[in-house]
Amino acid sequence: MTTNLKPITPAATVRLKIGFVLARSFTLSAFALFIDTLRLASDELDKSGRVRADWQVLGNTRHLIASSCGVQVAPTSGLVDPGQFDYIVIVGGLLKNEHPIDDETVAFLKKAAAKKVPLIGLCTGTFILAEAGLMAGHVVCVSWLHYQAFRERFPDLKVRSDRLFNLDRTRGSCAGGSSAADMAAHIVRLHISREAERNALEVLQIDRARSHLHVQPRKPLAIESNDPRLNAALIIMEQNTENTISIPELAASVGLSRRQLERLFMEKAKMSPAHVYRKFRLERAKRLLTQTDASLIEIALDVGFESAGHFSRMFAKTFGQSPRELRATLSK
Known part of the structure; x- marks a missing residue:
């Protein structure tokens, strides 16, 4: 089912555009930290304008998407052309959900991969990408909490649980939790500036972003x-x-x-x-x-x-x- 949702039009100076796909029972904290790092890096202080970055929550229906804590989020855009995004972030959540995203969204992710749009698995979003066959040939980073489950489900994929996040060519993966802010800060630094990254971290009360080499706590x-x-x-x-x-x-x-x-x-x-x-x-x-x-x-x-x-x-x-x-x- 397609939707008539119209994405908010960003300013012409946007340097970074990210689409978010939220799984059923997604992890709210990981999503919030990632998107707020992006929001605060986009403008001065906490003005929250879409000046240097833009973001959309993508969905093929108007239905609210419930997080694992019960808070619901509404999509802001339909499954538009994935080629307009610099990254698409898949936010996972509870593993007990057998169908975290629907078939149309899976097809959208495969279309994005075919267009060489970098895909990032946030929290257990890596499981969704792996299930869709989109992590083959890439190193996967997962939380120590989900390492065994990932190995059992995807024994042929290379996985590690000793790092916070990993960017491997056109794929990324992140352990989730507070490391979502670290990965978002890294992407902001690459595409916008160190000053934008610093503004976001200071407003979020984070001393400094941890690198991809940082070991999980x-x-x-x-x-x-x-x-x-x-x-x-x-x-x-x-x-x-x-x-x-x-x-x-x-x-x-x-x-x-x-x-x-x-x-x-x-x-x-x-x-x-x-x-x-x-x-x-x-x-x-x-x-x-x-x-x-x-x-x-x-x-x-x-x-x-x-x-x-x-x-x-x-x-x-x-x-x-x-x-x-x-x-x-x-x-x-």
Whole structure:
């Protein structure tokens, strides 16, 4: 169904034009931070004029679109020619929604891709792009919270959860939350100016925008560190307890040699990376023991141990009881 919505006409000096596609149950905070960074960069102070930027919420009906918190947003434009936009941002939300956007909107995104319009998945908007087959050949950035779900649904795509956002040629992806403002600020800086970016951030009470290299603020195992390389390594460990990677591979993924990574862990975490990685694997094993009926050997193999015996010894050493004893206490 098409709509007769007429988009607001921007000023002739517009340097950046972005269209937003909102999924059903989209994340309001990510959308608001992105679009408000754009709004405040477009004009002086908080005047909000469409002077240097323009934005539209795109939809093929006049129906309000409900966010995950219940607040509803109305489209401001129909599914017009995607070639008029510098970017199209797909704002995702709750993953339990099996049909976050309709077929006509999917076709619109494919048309945009064919015209080489950069597409950005915001929050779980990356799932929508991947489902439409539009992320093949691109690196995907997702929140640590959604990493496992993404890997299970799209095992052939390259995904990482240790960065805030990523711009990979004609595709972009963002972990969501406050990092939406960081990604929007980066785009403003590229297309408008550093002064426009600074104005937006100051009005939003943000000291400075974080770069695409910034590590997601996740602290697995409650290990405190201000070293981004160690924090990134911890997130990668946490997300790879099933398909384990070697310590040299882990080191390379954060730009270090194995020896440098080991020194870093001993200095900051007081444990070797192998020891920390084993703790992650055993924590996953503990969850599987308490939440599934899988056998000990199945769990041992799942978390990277070669035998149930070795797994049981390491588990008892870490938690003070064997896997069988843990299950026995739960059945009482």
